[in-house]
Amino acid sequence: MTQKDVESNTVSQKDGKRRKLYCHVGIGLVVSLIVVVAIIILTIYLIHRPTKPQFTLQEITLNAFNISTATTATLTSSFQITMSSRNPNARTGIFYDKLDVYATYRGQQITLQTMLPPSYLGHKDVTVWSPYLYGTEVPLASYLAGSLSQDKTAGTVLVNIKASGKVRWKFGTFVLGKYSLNVNCPAYITFGNKDGSYAVDPAVKYQLVARCSVDV
Incomplete structure (x- = not known):
């Protein structure tokens, strides 16, 4: 394997790790957003606590x-x-x-x-x-x-x-x-x-x- 092949393989590995990191960060942001929205809805429900018709x-x-x-x-x-x-x-x-x-x-x-x-x-x-x-x-x-x-x-x-x-x-x-x-x-x-x-x-x-x- 030539030096060029080694460098190319190293770059590919770094790109793969970067993509995985971005994917994990994206999933974390989505989950965090869902949790925040759920907390807001629950808070609104508890504050208003509707009475049955x-x-x-x-x-x-x-x-x-x-x-x-x-x-x-x-x-x-x-x-x-x-x-x-x-x-x-x-x-x-x-x-x-x-x-x-x-x-x-x-x-x-x-x-x-x-x-x-x-x-x-x-x-x-x-x-x-x-x-x-x-x-x-x-x-x-x-x-x-x-x-x-x-x-x-x-x-x-x-x-x-x-x-x-x-x-x-x-x-x-x-x-x-x-x-x-x-x-x-x-x-x-x-x-x-x-x-x-x-x-x-x-x-x-x-x-x-x-x-x-x-x-x-």
Whole structure:
């Protein structure tokens, strides 16, 4: 190997070490930047610490709630509900990316899910939705037949209006999420007996203004 080859090999080794050094420095800078950004976001979150949104079931217009027990117990129901959501935070915005609303009776879903449009609530903002919920001849679990008799005797039926979806928090220019959101709104409605089947008169409106439980 000539002197020129030795010098060329030495230069190549130095260039290789320099490239590795630059690569390590670059990786270190990227990691440091990620850590700094994460610390900033965490600090902002801890300072503002968002309060979960507040939901209120304002009213229900009951168009149908008919139970048939001819063979298998089935329920046909139709509601229009008015539900509001309030952002109690003074410095944090709330994004609702996906929110499905439906009705349940004693733990069983009795209507299809109705999707609410995506929305954003600014500081202290309130939004109101009025979706329709309906289910046609939904088979009821066998144990619910006895429960219906008890509810008939009591004269009321407890229906739970529920919402589930995803929520994100907005702190200035930072947006965090997505977090699971579950809302439960209990509603007591009265019903009677018509021709041997449980039913209510159509288009009965119930003013509720009931606070809902919210889990995030």
